[in-house]
Amino acid sequence: MLKVTDLNVYYGAIHALKGISFDLQEGEIVTLIGANGAGKSTLLNTISGILHAKVGQVEYLGEDISNEAAQVIVQKGIVHVPEGRKIFAKMTVLENLEMGAYTVSDRQQIQDKMGAMFERFPVLRDRKKQLGGTLSGGEQQMLAMARGLMANPKLLLLDEPSMGLAPVLVEQIFDIIQDINQLGTSVLLVEQNAHMALSIADRAYVLETGNIVLEGDAADVMNDPMVISAYLGG
Amino acid sequence: MNKEIIRSSSQKGLLFGIVMIFLVLINFHLMASTMISKLMGTNVLRGSLPEARFFIIFLVLYAIWVGWSAASREGKTIHKLFEGLFAGLIAGLTVALFGLLLFYMLETQTDIRKYLTALSFPSMRFFLLDMGELGILVHFGLFTLLGLLGSALAVGLRSQKVAHFKQGVKTAITNLRLRITNALPESVNKYGKYGIYLLLLVILFLLPTRWGSYYNFVFGMVGLYVILGIGLNIMLGLSGQFMIGIAALFAMGAYSVALLNSPIPHGLMWGFWPSLAVGVVMAVIGGLLLGLPIMRLRGDYLGIVTLGFGEIIRILLNSDLLTDITGGPRGVQNIQQPTFLGTPFNDVMYAYLIIVAMAVSIFLYYRLENSRTGRAWLSIKEDALVAQATGIDVQKYKLLALCVGAAFAGLAGGIFAARNQFTGPNDHTLMVSINVLSVVIVGGLNSIPGIILGSFALRGLPELLRELETYRLLVFGALLVFMMLVRPDGLWPASRPDLEEKGSPGLKEDIEPAEEGRSND
Numbered sequence: 013m014l015k016v017t018d019l020n021v022y023y024g025a026i027h028a029l030k031g032i033s034f035d036l037q038e039g040e041i042v043t044l045i046g047a048n049g050a051g052k053s054t055l056l057n058t059i060s061g062i063l064h065a066k067v068g069q070v071e072y073l074g075e076d077i078s079n080e081a082a083q084v085i086v087q088k089g090i091v092h093v094p095e096g097r098k099i100f101a102k103m104t105v106l107e108n109l110e111m112g113a114y115t116v117s118d119r120q121q122i123q124d125k126m127g128a129m130f131e132r133f134p135v136l137r138d139r140k141k142q143l144g145g146t147l148s149g150g151e152q153q154m155l156a157m158a159r160g161l162m163a164n165p166k167l168l169l170l171d172e173p174s175m176g177l178a179p180v181l182v183e184q185i186f187d188i189i190q191d192i193n194q195l196g197t198s199v200l201l202v203e204q205n206a207h208m209a210l211s212i213a214d215r216a217y218v219l220e221t222g223n224i225v226l227e228g229d230a231a232d233v234m235n236d237p238m239v240i241s242a243y244l245g246g
Numbered sequence: 247m248n249k250e251i252i253r254s255s256s257q258k259g260l261l262f263g264i265v266m267i268f269l270v271l272i273n274f275h276l277m278a279s280t281m282i283s284k285l286m287g288t289n290v291l292r293g294s295l296p297e298a299r300f301f302i303i304f305l306v307l308y309a310i311w312v313g314w315s316a317a318s319r320e321g322k323t324i325h326k327l328f329e330g331l332f333a334g335l336i337a338g339l340t341v342a343l344f345g346l347l348l349f350y351m352l353e354t355q356t357d358i359r360k361y362l363t364a365l366s367f368p369s370m371r372f373f374l375l376d377m378g379e380l381g382i383l384v385h386f387g388l389f390t391l392l393g394l395l396g397s398a399l400a401v402g403l404r405s406q407k408v409a410h411f412k413q414g415v416k417t418a419i420t421n422l423r424l425r426i427t428n429a430l431p432e433s434v435n436k437y438g439k440y441g442i443y444l445l446l447l448v449i450l451f452l453l454p455t456r457w458g459s460y461y462n463f464v465f466g467m468v469g470l471y472v473i474l475g476i477g478l479n480i481m482l483g484l485s486g487q488f489m490i491g492i493a494a495l496f497a498m499g500a501y502s503v504a505l506l507n508s509p510i511p512h513g514l515m516w517g518f519w520p521s522l523a524v525g526v527v528m529a530v531i532g533g534l535l536l537g538l539p540i541m542r543l544r545g546d547y548l549g550i551v552t553l554g555f556g557e558i559i560r561i562l563l564n565s566d567l568l569t570d571i572t573g574g575p576r577g578v579q580n581i582q583q584p585t586f587l588g589t590p591f592n593d594v595m596y597a598y599l600i601i602v603a604m605a606v607s608i609f610l611y612y613r614l615e616n617s618r619t620g621r622a623w624l625s626i627k628e629d630a631l632v633a634q635a636t637g638i639d640v641q642k643y644k645l646l647a648l649c650v651g652a653a654f655a656g657l658a659g660g661i662f663a664a665r666n667q668f669t670g671p672n673d674h675t676l677m678v679s680i681n682v683l684s685v686v687i688v689g690g691l692n693s694i695p696g697i698i699l700g701s702f703a704l705r706g707l708p709e710l711l712r713e714l715e716t717y718r719l720l721v722f723g724a725l726l727v728f729m730m731l732v733r734p735d736g737l738w739p740a741s742r743p744d745l746e747e748k749g750s751p752g753l754k755e756d757i758e759p760a761e762e763g764r765s766n767d
Contacts, residue, residue: 060635061634062631062634062635081639082634082635082637082640083634083637083638083639086635086636086637087637092635093635094635098629098632098635099632100624100628100629100632101628103624103625103628104742107621110621111636112636114618114621114636114637114638115636159636160635163636163637
C-alpha cells in the first residue's frame with residue numbers, strides 16, 4: 013500500500029533522513045520506533061506532504077506522491093495525526109471534528125462519521141461544546157485521533173499517541189488503534205513507547221539518526237537484544 | 247496603633263507628596279487646572295494662567311485619592327481612618343515643605359528657570375494658590391483633612407452594605423428585564439431584534455441630516471476605520487497574520503480613485519464608481535503581491551516585513567521619481583465627486599455612502615467568518631501544521647485572507663480620497679496602520695461590535711476631545727492605558743454563545759484569547 017524508497021530529507025544543511033526504505037501492506041499496523049531525534053516525525057511529515065524529500069520517493073497505492081501537496085495527500089486517504097495532541101485549542105470539540113472532515117463535502121457523511129466518533133469516544137460526546145484546549149491530555153489525544161478519522165483515512169499516520177499520558181490511558185489509546193485497524197484502516201505508528209507499540213504492531217522498523225537499523229516482525233524485533241537493551245529497558 | 251500601620255501610611259503619603267512635586271516640576275498642575283477650568287466652562291486664554299480655584303479642585307481630588315489608597319482593605323475602621331489621616335498629613339507636610347522652598351525662592355527672586363523651565367515665577371505663585379505663605383498652610387490643611395475624608399470614603403464605599411446594595415440593584419435590573427420579556431407577547435420577543443435594527447436604520451438615516459457637517463466628518467472617519475478594521479481583522483483575527491502595512495493597501499484604493507478621477511496629473515475622468523472598483527481591485531493585487539513573497543514568514547517577522555511594505559509604498563508615493571505618475575509629495579488634488587441624481591455628493595451623502603459600505607462590509611465579514619473559508623482561516627491561525635494535516639491548503643487560504651482584507655482596505659481608501667477631494671503621501675503614513683491595529687486590538691479581536699466601539703473610542707473620541715486642545719492626547723493616552731488595564735481583551739471581546747463552560751475552575755484563563763495575534767508563533 014505504502015512504499016518508501018531511499019528517502020533523503022534535509023532541514024537546510026542537516027541531513028535528517030539518510031536513505032530510508034520501508035513498506036506497509038494494506039491492513040497492517042507497522043510501527044517505527046526510535047529515540048528522540050531519530051527522524052520519526054520527519055518521516056511522517058514527509059509522507060503526509062508537509063515536508064518534501066530531496067531524494068527518493070513515496071509510493072502510495074502504486075502512485076508516486078512524493079511531490080504532492082499535503083491537502084492532496086489527505087484527499088487520497090492518508091491522514092496524519094501530528095504529535096503532542098495538536099488540536100485546535102480555541103475551537104469546540106464539535107468544530108475540531110468538523111475540521112477533520114474538511115475534505116469531505118457530503119454533509120450526511122460528516123454527520124454519520126461524527127456519530128461513529130461519538131460511539132467510539134463517548135467522552136467527546138459529553139464534551140462536544142467545550143473548547144478543545146479545556147480537555148484533559150487523554151481526551152485531547154482522543155480528539156486528535158477522532159479528528160483524523162473524520163477524513164475517512166485508508167492509512168492513518170499516528171505520531172506518538174502515547175506521549176505524556178498515564179499508563180492506563182496509553183492502554184486505552186492502543187486498544188482504540190487496534191479497533192480502528194480491525195475496521196480496515198492501515199496504521200503507521202511512530203512511537204517511543206516501544207513495548208506498547210511492538211505489542212500491537214504486525215511489523216516494526218527501528219530508526220536511529222536517520223537510518224533504519226533493524227526491521228522485521230514485531231515479535232522478532234521485541235526479542236532482539238539490541239532493542240531490549242536500548243528501548244525496552246531489559 | 248501599631249508601627250506597621252504608621253510605616254505603610256507614611257510611605258504612601260511620602261510617595262504621593264513626591265509625585266505631586268514631580269507633577270509641579272513638569273508643569274502638570276497648570277495643565278490639569280486649565281483642563282478642569284475648560285471642562286467647567288471657563289475658557290483660559292493662551293499664555294495666561296487659569297484661576298487658582300481650579301487648582302484647588304485638582305488638589306482636592308488628589309488628596310482624597312491619597313486617603314483612599316492609603317486606607318487598607320481589611321482591618322478596623324479606626325485604623326483605616328488613621329491611615330488616611332496620617333498619609334494625608336505626611337503628603338501635606340512634603341508638599342508644604344516644597345511650597346516653603348518655592349516661597350523662599352519667590353521672596354529672594356531666585357530664578358532657576360535655567361535648570362527647571364517649568365518653575366517660572368507665575369507658576370510658582372500659582373502653586374501657592376496666589377496667596378503667598380498662606381498657600382503653604384492651605385496645602386498642608388487640604389492634604390491632611392482630605393486624606394481623612396478619602397479614607398472615610400473608602401471605608402464607606404467598600405463596606406458590605408454598599409456591596410449588597412450594588413448586588414441588589416443588579417438583580418433588580420435583571421428581574422425587571424425578565425419580567426418585561428415575559429410580559430410581552432411572544433411575537434414581540436421574536437421580532438424585537440428586527441425592530442431594534444429598524445430603529446437603528448432610521449437613526450442612521452436621520453442623524454447625518456441633523457447633526458451638521460463636522461459630526462458627519464467625524465462619523466465618516468469612524469466608519470472608514472470600521473471598514474479598515476474589518477479588513478485587518480480578516481488578516482489578523484481570522485487567519486492570524488500579523489499585518490502592519492495596511493496603510494499601503496488603503497493607499498492603493500485612495501490613489502486609484504484619485505488618479506483615475508481627477509484633472510491633474512492624468513486628466514482621467516472615469517467617474518467615482520468605476521475608479522472605486524479599480525481601487526478595490528488594485529488593493530487586492532497589492533495584497534497578492536505582498537502576500538506571495540511573505541508566505542513563509544510568521545509572527546513578528548511578518549509584522550516587520552509588512553511594516554516595511556507600508557513604508558515602501560508611502561516613500562514611493564512621496565518620491566520625486568514618481569511625481570509624474572502619482573503627483574509626488576503634493577499629492578492629488580481636485581478629485582471629482584460622485585453624483586447622485588445629478589447633484590454632487592455632500593457630507594450627508596458621504597455619510598450615507600459610508601454607512602452602506604460599512605453595512606456591506608459587516609455583512610460580508612459575518613458570511614465569511616461562518617463559512618468553510620472562515621473555519622479554514624481560524625484553523626490556520628491556531629495551528630498551521632495541523633490545518634495542513636487536515637487537508638487545508640494553508641498557502642492558498644493565507645493569500646486569500648490577505649486579498650480579501652486588502653479589498654476592504656481599498657474600499658475604505660477609495661471613499662476616503664473622494665470624500666477629502668485630496669490624497670497625498672501623508673494620508674498613508676505608518677500611523678494609519680498602527681491606528682487600525684489599535685482599533686482592532688482595543689476593540690476586541692474577531693468582534694464586530696468591538697471594532698465599531700474601538701473606532702469610536704480611538705478615532706471619534708480624539709476628535710471630540712479637540713475641545714481640550716493640547717491635552718487631548720494626554721487624556722486620550724491615559725484613557726487607553728486605563729482601558730487596557732481594565733479590559734485587556736478589548737472593549738467588547740468576541741463571545742462564543744454556544745460554549746459550555748465545564749471542567750476545571752481554571753477554565754476561564756484558557757478561554758481568554760491572550761496574545762491572540764501571535765498564537766501563530
